[in-house]
Amino acid sequence: MIIYGVAVLAGCLLAGMVVGDALGVLLGVEANVGGVGFAMLLLIVLTDRMRKAGRFPQHSAEGVLFWSAMYIPIVVAMASTQNVVSAVGGGPVALLAGVAATGVCWSLVPVLSRIGGAEEPLPPVSEEEEV
Structure with a gap:
């Protein structure tokens, strides 16, 4: 189902944000360091492994594809919040x-x-x- 693809995407985003925040703390920066990038890498690896295992049907992939079309505007919005x-x-x-x-x-x-x-x-x- 499409909602499962969106759930996988949301889970990867949350995990990426946690990793980015932890990396920011380790580096002594009061910001998320690479959270979206880690989330996208995790999403790529996870969906690839799920497809190979036969646990990621086409309808679930459509949920990820929908949000992938929104990726650039989301990244631009998140990057604008960084204190450059x-x-x-x-x-x-x-x-x-x-x-x-x-x-x-x-x-x-x-x-x-x-x-x-x-x-x-x-x-x-x-x-x-x-x-």
Whole structure:
């Protein structure tokens, strides 16, 4: 059922928030550190394992797909609540960390694009299969 997919998503979000808050406390920051990211990673791993075990039917996946369309607006709203001004005002470490993380990600794009090699494209979907 669709509601089970939403329940899995909600559980992952709560677990991610707990991990993000705990990481914030461990780092001495009065904020959630990466809670949404941890939640999304947990959701990906959990739903993949549930699909492989046959415990995540298509209707439950539809509940997750519905909220995945809302992911970007939710992340933007959550990110806007972070106190960026205090982080930047606290010193150049925040800016340096952001620039360094962006640079590492950019440098890894060619490396990651080579993983897996080239495969044949999927066949086009016929009109009968779309319904």
